[in-house]
Amino acid sequence: MPPRILLHFTPHGRPPPGVVSEFAAERGLPVVDATDGRDVLERVGRSYPAALVIDATPPLDAALAVCRAIKDEAFTSVVPVIAYATGQGEGDDPAALSLEAGADEVLNHKLSERECALRLRMALRRAERDVSVHPTTLLPGTVQIERDIGRRLLTGEKFAVCYCDLDHFKEFNDRYGYNNGDRVILILSRILRDVVRAHSPTAFVGHIGGDDFIFNAPLDDFRKCCEEVISVFSELIDLHYTPEDRERGSFFGKDRRGEGYEVPLMTLSIGVVTNEHRSFVHTAQISQLATEMKAYAKTFSGSIYVVDRRHGGESALAAATASDENASGDHTQ
Template identity: 40%
Template sequence: MGRYFSLHKINIHYFDTFEELSVICHRHDIDMILLAGATADSFIKEVELVKLAKQNTFLAVIPIVLFHPDPDENILFAAYQAGADEFIHGDWKNKLIEVRINKIIERHNRDMSINPSTHLPGPSLIESELTRQLNLEQEFAVGYADLDNFKAYNDYYGYHYGDNIIRMTAKIIKDIVFDVSRGGFVGHIAGDDFIFIIPRAEIDFICENIIKSFDALIRLKYADEDLDRGYIVTKSRRGDVEEFPILTISIAVLQNEKGSFKHVGEMSKMLADLKKATKLKSGSNYMVERRSKY
């Protein structure tokens, strides 16, 4: 079977019952579940396994593929009705089956890297894009945006309103970056951290407009009494009661000239340090690292 996953280094785990499948999926990172059988009885069992898997929150995100050498319309209907993500039939050695299976795994891995709240590329896709840009040896800039005192806002107003802030921030960054640079990139690292890749010539314009838009729209996300007061009162990370000002955004920007950086790790370290320095300033700010390395 391994030869049909030629684009991927794989480990194959076999199971016979749903309980065995559950144990495997909890112990290992599973990219795909494949169920195969040629008889009517075995296919009924497969369909029941699909139903159980799709009813399980943990297993439901894993793509399930059913294989049958010669299905009729009723078999196909039952498979998709149960929740199968793909149905493969015919000669198992067919090269088209190999391509389809590999594409299912690729699509699953890509989808798992998309942030479910903002629908932006996550860490693995961000790293892939940065690596691609570095390999091109072209000049570009990377912005690392982070909200100031977001945890306090989230604790004070609750997760629902905190998530609205995250989605609003994502839309601001995405709209401005893509309005200015069609070839730009925007990713969501996690929480309130975002990455964007832009032409060096557009650094000031893009950062200034992100800050301007954020500072205007964030005021709509506070109760009137908190706006009038200019801060919220809640516990800090240490458990002390503190005052936290209206949310602001800090952006660290790193410039890449041809050959400045050899790998993503170098950029990541500099961006993290620069972000810390940017957040020390009050209000919304952006800071550009003019040195190629330090």
């Protein structure tokens, strides 16, 4: 994983304020300057910086456009944005306009260096506390996952919650070591983020922990996302095994009792819950059903996604006993 940076966007080509440079140096954060908004969005989308500091000195259009783009995008809204202004132009209010655009904190030339440093520190601390990004993948954690589902419930949109889980990951970890296991987790996070973003710009990807991920997508988009994620994952995962294991299609492992057995190569199971045929009033209802569907998906061999088609009247046990027509009518193997 690349080292974290403090990204500094200045459409005016000025260096960051001294207090920002000192703050970054104290925390070992390299400061990377950017003068083009497209470059900023590309960098933030590629690897989340520790923070984005934007030069909000008038004229403001470029700085505010970048701030809005970062905060309106589910994949990048977790990045704390700090705006600063070295002065104030006539008719402009950089602080208010920056906050309206979504900035998490605002600095200006009237504040003391001590207060600026405290505001910078608190902005990063709030981001870590409220978002709880996963240290390996830097994807949003459970707080943000619940928040995104709750927002979609409030808007009344039709959407799908897709719970992704690796099969035989523990055995891979035991054989190849946790460093290689973390690498697989990171690669899966990148597949999910890039594929889901490509097919569904308003979707959201989060990391529950370990090898468990969730993405929420509009109803019209989730099938293509699931199919493409599985396709890309299936192409790449074999490369993480030795040639011998890859050719064999499995490796010899031992269970907790020390007995040997054949361990298949890793596959991906995705359990999907939608509000197409039923209404939900709380995120916990969706979470429980998504967990059921993920467990049901893992009963199949190979990489697969299964969709809950129940209308709400069936027993919860139906997820594990329903026919393909009722519960897993959409799947990829």
